[in-house]
Amino acid sequence: YSTAAAVEEPIKPTVNVEHTKLFINGQFVDAASGKTFSTLDPRTGEVIAHVAEGDAEDINRAVAAARKAFDEGPWPRMTAYERSKVLLRLADLIEKHNDQIATLETWDTGKPYEQVAKIEVPMVVRLLRYYAGWADKIHGMTIPADGPYHVQTLHEPIGVAGQIIPWNFPLLMFSWKIGPALACGNTIVLKTAEQTPLSAFYVANLLQEAGLPEGVLNIISGFGPIAGAPLCSHMDVDKLAFTGSTDTGKTILSLAAKSNLKPVTLELGGKSPFIVCEDADIDTAVEQAHFALFFNQGQCCCAGSRTYVHEKVYDEFLEKAKARALKRTVGDPFKSGTEQGPQIDSKQFDKIMKYIRSGVESGATLETGGERLGEKGYYIKPTVFSNVKDDMLIAQDEIFGPVQSILKFKDLDEVVRRANNSRYGLAAGVFTQNMDTANTLARALKVGTVWINCFDTFDATIPFGGYKMSGQGREKGEYSLKNYLQVKAVVTPL
């Protein structure tokens, strides 16, 4: 690994943190309690900024602002074309501020600056433009009912949407949430993850210039049980959209059920299989399997975290996968060429190290890595385990770190059975040169996305979501719109 950068003095970010207060009704305001919490630099564990800590009272204020903006404000009433222009202007502004946003996001998350500036911010911009395009293409139907009636459906915004996002892709998840909700004419209260509040506040400061009326998008920073839970229980929130862990997803669903039965969309965890068939192009499969697992420090919901390799190509694959992990450039995420930065925080770091110990104790072979890198921050050496068995914890739980688990299989029926034998069902990768094999696996795998000879190919148009305990509903693409719309049937006698 390139270890040097991890132990060097951290590079100083070239942006000031200007916005650390809650964004309610178009204004940056202190938390009602006056409390703040620290957001930390994952490279060092040092404080970047003190951020307003929202609680139930702030959620009440934000929901009231969103309700007023929905019931009385111009947003749901303006033409859909006007709304689309606001989203297009917001996309332009984010594009213009790419460097500042990417710098803040890197500082707050530890993910490589180049990844944020070249991949994530452009994806945010693309997504907002895509949903801007939808705004004036949302329409109902006329329906040929059995009787002398004119029947039409109106697709109306659902109202106030509560949205809760995680820390692994803060701004990208922010855009997945706000894009479709705004295109449909809803208003929003969004809670950021406590680890990564900064980029959303930066964007909040651009909303007025984009032309978004006050109260339409309110942003609350704070902790899950303190600020997130009251949002989920709120009687005046009409819909919830959540991305995060499966355990929290269950809590959110029950809070929604116990309050006003608001509909809930959930994007949760995963343990995605990555299947390398005997006829796969091995070099491509090695590179893509490496990317599928190690991208974003392994902190991806859809990480290819069970690498199943056919026994005939297993030895070659393993040798090359290990060599690739050893070549991975780990270090300061602000340094050009860095592939892997630190993990998000000490809690995740400790959790990953625990899983690594469990892998060793349960008899998997530690091929490389398995240790902390440097003395400061939360860097972990890219880790590869071979001889992994399905019943080991490292093959069952979401590790959310740079730990690749390689398993051997003999035939397709067996690998389908084993791949599907998981409580999760978010995504899968299939590597083969045979169309029949690809089609067979694509149909047999119980997951929301199958990537064939590629992985992590995302676009605003492609729906994403999970089977089983990986979630409920789909985000992105046309599918996301129905999360934010009510259908009203209007019946008139002829």
Ligand code: NAD
């Ligand atoms: P988390 O569930 O701990 O937290 C996610 C969000 O939920 C945070 O904003 C947190 O403050 C909030 N929260 C926590 N407890 C809450 C409560 N009781 N009530 C309301 N809100 C609460 O998850 P995390 O550790 O931040 O994120 C990692 C997880 O997210 C992983 O499991 C990952 O797979 C998943 N994820 C899924 C997707 C997807 O699209 N399926 C995308 C990214 C991340």
